[in-house]
Amino acid sequence: MSNTENRTRRNTGGTGNDRRSSNDRGAGNERRTGNDRRSGSDRRTGSDRRSDNDSRNINGSRRTGNNSRNRRRKKRANPVVFVIGIILISVVILLISRFIEKHTASKKKISESDLYSMYNITKDSNEVAVLLNNILTDETVAFYEDGRVYLKYDFVKDYVDDKFYWDSNENVFLYTTANDIIKTSLGSTEYYVTNTKNTVDYQIVKTSGSDAYVAIDFVALYSGMEYSYNENPSRVRLTCNWGEEVTKAKLSKGIKIRIKNSIKSDIVYSCSGSTSVYITETKGKWSKVVTEDGYFGYVRNSEIKDKTTETLTTDFVQPEYTRIKKDGKISMAWHMVTGYASNQQLVDLVTNAKGLNVISPTWYRLSDNNGGFDSLADSSYVQRAHLLGLEVWASVDDQDENSDDGEVFPYTSRRETLINNLVADVLQNGIDGISLDIEYLEEEDGEAFTQFVRELSVKCRANGIVLSIDNKVPEIYNDYYDIEAQGEVADYIIMMGYDEHYGTDTGAGSVASLPWVTDGIVDLVNMVESDKIICAVPFYTRKWTEDAEGNLVDVETLSMVEAAGDLASHGVTANWVEEYGQNYGEYTEGSNTVRIWLEDSSSIEEKLKLIDTYSLAGMAAWRLGLENQELWNTIIKYTN
Secondary structure (H helix, E strand, C coil), X not given: CCHHHHHHHHHHCXXXXXXXXXXXXXXXXXXXXXXXHHCHHHCCCHHHHHHHHHHHHHHCCCCCHHHHHHHHHHHHHHHHHHHHHHHHHHHHHHHHHHHHHHCCCCCCECCHHHHHHHCCCCCCCCECEEEECCEECCCCCEEEECCEEEEEHHHHHHHHCCCEEEEXXXXXXXXXXXXXXXXXXXXXXXXXXXXXXXXXXCCCEEEECCEEEEEHHHHHHHHCCEEEEECCCCEEEEECCCCCEEEEEEECXXXXXXXXXXXXXXXXXXXXXXXXXXXXXXXXXXXXXXXXXXXXXXXXXXXXXXXXXXXXXXXXXXXXXXCCCCCCCEEEEEECCCCHHHHHHHHHHHCCCCCCCEEEECCEEECCCCCCEEECCCHHHHHHHHHCCCEEEEEEECCCCCCCHHHHCCCHHHHHHHHHHHHHHHHHCCCCEEEEECCCCCHXXXXXXXXXXXXXXXXXXXXXXXXXXXXXXXXXXXXXXXXXXXXXHCCEEEEECCCCCCCCCCCCCCCCCHHHHHHHHHHHHCCCCHHHXXXXXXXXXXXXXXXXXXXXXXXXXXEHHHHHHHHHHCCCCCEEECCCCEEEEEEEECCEEEEEECCCHHHHHHHHHHHHHCCCCEEEEECCCCCCCCHHHHHHHHXX
């Protein structure tokens, strides 16, 4: 009951009906019965309660009009708050989901098509992916046929062993060691080691289109290469980088190798147990690895354990290239022989040649395209030379216009003819060695020439014949001569340190300036053992005539004596030019200028000093008869 109602009843005093008397309330502890409580006279009706409400509203004791309005506003505000709350919760859930997604590794395995694409091969083909020293090749260089893997010849030549050679003209495949020439033909199961026939149970060489392919087992037989082959996808892992350091490690069971360096990347391989891998690359928190059976991809660095570095070794024994090495320094000079009569000049030419111990007469010249040659060899000359304490290393050149190097060296049968007949003639005349002087080789015939050198070296080694090879000063334009390969099989490499300037193509200049010769020797000792290198010097120079505008109008080759005499006859005293390491003089003839960079005892001595500086095998000179005789007093100081 409200306070208002109590106050009203007290103010009016109330009637018996309004207030119960003490008798009505009972005597002290008397209580109403349940029926009394349920009596309508004791309880208010609905009308009474509504009346009470009206009283409360009128008097404003509980709610006012403002409260009613606030209540309506709150009812309108509640949906807005609810929506904002839902949005905030959604954002939080989204952020948590993305965080979980970002840090949860993908369980998706790479698809079969993507796996084959990763290996650069086509599914349902006979293509084989190749991992060379744990690096996948960019292009397909192998196929699988008749239960064998076949490797593309060009790939084998460039990356496995360059001593393999494919003769596409005669369909002959060869491999040359220090002492043997191994030979087979296209489609054959037979091969020859020199003259001994061997047989295998597979075709050694096949072709596909214009390309030759060689059985991987045959390559491994001679190159020392090791391999493992696996299928699905078809792949072969080749190892031939013996002596190099590699990094190995272990991956535990369950570790996933992925196609990219991301946990979201597809799985290439799942380790079923402890797995050995090679680490080929590290990028931040990831490393690229290769399994021993040729799966590759990325793992996190934290998943790698037991990382070690080791040097690759093999039980394969590489062939040993023995050589003929002369005691002391080589002091050699060429004797230009133009006919048999020239052979009679030997004694006159070498009488004052103090310290000379090797003479190279120009006796052999390729004469046709079938392996033929002309010979001016003379056994009596050899005998006289031996009596004079000289060895004879006969020169073999390619200066006959009737012979084309490109028609001789690329053909196996023609190389064989040339080598067999040449060696036979050398032996017949008692000649001590060969000085191979091939100067007109074209770049496309470079590999064929190298093969010729290898084959010739086998024959020379077997017969005790010294093999020396003449080369121009090494430069980019002539690198196809492959001096490094020559140096592996030859006894001596002769650097012809002259013709720096030779005509209109080069313009006027020194024939052999000291810096140019020195640079050549420096390059050469990085390719060949220094005690195989002979530095050849010029016994000649050139006289250059230029017009008033500096254009070359004439060039003439002069001997040492002729050059010095030419300057003297014009009253010119040559001056030493430190930059070139030689004397220089010039004079005018009308409106022309004549210039001469002299080769004399002083300039030659500067070049001979390179023998000791770089521990070279000795010196050679082109050619006898052009030198100042006093020069030999200088030469002997560096060769004795």
